[in-house]
Amino acid sequence: MTVALEAKGLTKEFKGFVAVKDVDLSVEKGTIHALIGPNGAGKTTCFNLLTKFLQPTRGTITYEGRDITRMKPAEIARLGMVRSFQISAIFPDLSVLQNVRVALQRARGESYDFWRSEKLLSKFDEEARGYIDEVGLSDFTSERAAALPYGRKRALEIATTLALSPDMLLLDEPMAGMGREDVDRIAKLIRRIAKNRTVLMVEHNLSVVADLSDRITVLARGEILAEGSYEEISKAPEVIEAYIGASHD
Amino acid sequence: MAMAEKTTATVPVSQTAGMPRLHKIIFAVLLAVLLVLPFFVYPVFAMKVMCFALFAAAFNLLLGFGGLLSFGHAAYFGGASYVAAHAAKVWGLTPELSVLCGAAAAGVLGFAIGSLAIRRQGIYFAMVTLAFAQMVYFVALQAEFTGGEDGIQSVPRGDLFGVISLQNNIALYFFVLAVTFGGILFLYRIVHSPFGQVLKAIRENEPRAVSLGYDVNRYKIIVFTLSATMAGVAGATKSQVFQLASLTDVHWSMSGEVVLMTLLGGMGTIFGPLLGAGIIVTMQNYLATFGAWVTIIQGVIFVIGVLAFREGIIGVLSRWLKKPL
Numbered sequence: 001m002t003v004a005l006e007a008k009g010l011t012k013e014f015k016g017f018v019a020v021k022d023v024d025l026s027v028e029k030g031t032i033h034a035l036i037g038p039n040g041a042g043k044t045t046c047f048n049l050l051t052k053f054l055q056p057t058r059g060t061i062t063y064e065g066r067d068i069t070r071m072k073p074a075e076i077a078r079l080g081m082v083r084s085f086q087i088s089a090i091f092p093d094l095s096v097l098q099n100v101r102v103a104l105q106r107a108r109g110e111s112y113d114f115w116r117s118e119k120l121l122s123k124f125d126e127e128a129r130g131y132i133d134e135v136g137l138s139d140f141t142s143e144r145a146a147a148l149p150y151g152r153k154r155a156l157e158i159a160t161t162l163a164l165s166p167d168m169l170l171l172d173e174p175m176a177g178m179g180r181e182d183v184d185r186i187a188k189l190i191r192r193i194a195k196n197r198t199v200l201m202v203e204h205n206l207s208v209v210a211d212l213s214d215r216i217t218v219l220a221r222g223e224i225l226a227e228g229s230y231e232e233i234s235k236a237p238e239v240i241e242a243y244i245g246a247s248h249d
Numbered sequence: 250m251a252m253a254e255k256t257t258a259t260v261p262v263s264q265t266a267g268m269p270r271l272h273k274i275i276f277a278v279l280l281a282v283l284l285v286l287p288f289f290v291y292p293v294f295a296m297k298v299m300c301f302a303l304f305a306a307a308f309n310l311l312l313g314f315g316g317l318l319s320f321g322h323a324a325y326f327g328g329a330s331y332v333a334a335h336a337a338k339v340w341g342l343t344p345e346l347s348v349l350c351g352a353a354a355a356g357v358l359g360f361a362i363g364s365l366a367i368r369r370q371g372i373y374f375a376m377v378t379l380a381f382a383q384m385v386y387f388v389a390l391q392a393e394f395t396g397g398e399d400g401i402q403s404v405p406r407g408d409l410f411g412v413i414s415l416q417n418n419i420a421l422y423f424f425v426l427a428v429t430f431g432g433i434l435f436l437y438r439i440v441h442s443p444f445g446q447v448l449k450a451i452r453e454n455e456p457r458a459v460s461l462g463y464d465v466n467r468y469k470i471i472v473f474t475l476s477a478t479m480a481g482v483a484g485a486t487k488s489q490v491f492q493l494a495s496l497t498d499v500h501w502s503m504s505g506e507v508v509l510m511t512l513l514g515g516m517g518t519i520f521g522p523l524l525g526a527g528i529i530v531t532m533q534n535y536l537a538t539f540g541a542w543v544t545i546i547q548g549v550i551f552v553i554g555v556l557a558f559r560e561g562i563i564g565v566l567s568r569w570l571k572k573p574l
Contacts, residue, residue: 053456077462089457091450102450103461105443111463114444114475121443164461 004029004168004198005050005081010059012045019045021222023059027168032190032199034209037219038242043202044086046219047172050200051083052076063168082166086173088153092146096137096156099145100128103163131159135189151182158189169193171201175208187212206234206243218242268441271572275520276434283426292418293490298530299429300487305510305522306436307479312508313517314440315472316452317367320375321382322480322507324362325355327499328385329481334401334494335394344407344415344489348428351485352478358385359477360470367469382504389499400495404488421490428486432479437519439475448472480507509547513554515561518574524563 003026010023020042027033037043048054050061052073060069068076077083091099104124105111113120132138135155140148145156154174161169174190175183190199190212203209209216210230218225218233220242226233233239268276286295304326311317333351336342342350366377389395396402406415415421439445451458451465458465488494497503506529514525529547536543558565567574 051460053459072464073459074462074464077460082462083460085456085460089454089460091453091457093453094446094449098446102446102458105446106462110443111447112444112467112471114439114442114471116442117438118441118443118446121446160461 002029003027004064005200006062007050008060008062010046010049010061011057012042012049012054013057019222020049020056023219023222023224025050025217025224027198027200028215029198030196031214032194032201032212034213034216035200035202035219036204036206036209036216037225039204040221041219041242042222043204043219044172045222047083047170047202051081051170053083077164080165080167081170082161082164082168083170084157084161084172084174086176088150089157090145090148090153090160092144094145095142096132096145096148097125097128097141099156100131100160100163101125103160104128107164128163131163132156134162134193135159136185151178151185154178154182154186155189158186158193162193166197168198168200171199173202173204175203175205183208210234268437269573271574272437272519275574279523280430283430287419287422292422294530294534296422296425296490297487297534298527299425300483300490301507301510301526301530302523303429303432303486304480304483305507305514305526306433307476307483308507309511309516309518309522310436310439310479311472311476312511313522314445314448314452315469315476317469317473318371318375318508319366319378319473319476320504320508321362321378321380321385321501322477323499323501323503324378324382324385325359325477325480326484326487326503326507327389327494327497328358328484329355330484330488330494330498331389331395331401333485334404334488334492337407337489338401338404339394341405342407343411344409344424347407347489348482348485351488352481355481355484356474356478359481360474363470363473363477367466367473379501379504382499382501386496386499386501389496395494398496400493401488402493404492404494406489406492415489425486425490428482432482433523436479439472440519444468444471509551512561513551515558515564515567515574518561518563518567520574521561521563525561 005027007023007025010020012020023046035043035046045054049056052071060067062068063076063079063081091102101121101124104127105121110120129141132141135158137152137155137159140152148156174186216230216233217227218239225242226236226239308322311319329351332354333347336347336350337344362378362381366374369377390397406421408414409424413420415424447463447468451468455465484498510525510529511522513528514523515521532547533543536546560568563574
């Protein structure tokens, strides 16, 4: 098995407070890897470090053997590693179709052409509709993105991400704030798009990742507590303590 | 659906590629009115309105579509008017070349200031642009070629392309009409271009645009430069109309006035800034007899405007009609 994304000794300090401490993480190619932990465990900080939205204090990050520690977030996106956000990351005032087209447009260039008509962009329509279809939004193609219900916004976000044909997806709590019905749909969607891709997802909820992920890393107080399959970590006493202890005190 | 989010009733997204019919009609009517206008109103007044309409439209490109509030646009407007006046008077260039010189100078200035200012966000961005604009004001006040308190006076009107005399107000009017109307159509194109689409995406959700691989700072510098250049075209044209470049054009209150015009008309709309400019210039013109009271009246109108029409006049109209304007 080859490693897609690897972090070594990843540390982030905010004015004396250590949010993430010495995290070693390696995500194998073609797997769904989940990063879980109770509130305040440093999941989101860790995630922002990996996606370069934060600069680590110490440690290195490599993607497909290439050192990306000092790269800018837009650069790693162009390498094929695309992230999502905890709150649905859409462009609210654009239509569903336009949302997806923005992603296609970047990959194909022409984005700096301010003297040409936007009619040019209609050549992306067919491909965009394909991605919209894939996430089951074909009935909403010309809807304003802001008008979509929450679960569908997340689906749109995934369609936009897919349009970049990324090799690796980093999902920040894709199921946060969703009802049961939406959780099932998005879980199915993630499983489907993960077929030939690597996925790293941050989740708060253990049950959500249980049957979705191949491997789970548990984070608590900025450090790695345990790592393994769901069966392994769900039996680990330190994980049970961190979870039960954190949520029932 | 398990969870429905509250959505605000807003203008639907335009789906048709190219200019919607409504916009075509409005532009056509506007052009028709402007073609006969100089025969009904004082041409110099009409030219002033057009120059400010282009200035406000250029500013709106940055604020309404780029989401960047510059508080120093007088630097490009006034800077270009000085350069164009100097080009016409000292270098003896023809009007169209003088305007081009002014616009180019504003573009270079905009690129330089924009590149530095976009490193900061929100109020800090506005402050940086204001600080640089004050420097430009200082240069205009102190430099040799700007004429200090006097400005550059009696700029010759010259011959368009070296052949058509612009001494006649009507001839000049049609030159100004061509420049400003063309400029506004160019700004319209920028908004509705592949670049404009990315710009809107950045305005809507900057982190997401970054995560899609867009180098957002580059887009911001480009839109800043384009906006400054077009503000320069407006200022340069104005110096040809009034045969004058003065400190008023680079003063910070000019930067404030263009914000006022844009907000009053409706930022982020196509026609709002044009209407806003028309209202403000008309007020200044016809209320001039009230002297210093003009500022007070303007202030009151602005307060009412902001309280009653938060999206600006055209913004509110656009919501009523449920059509982007």
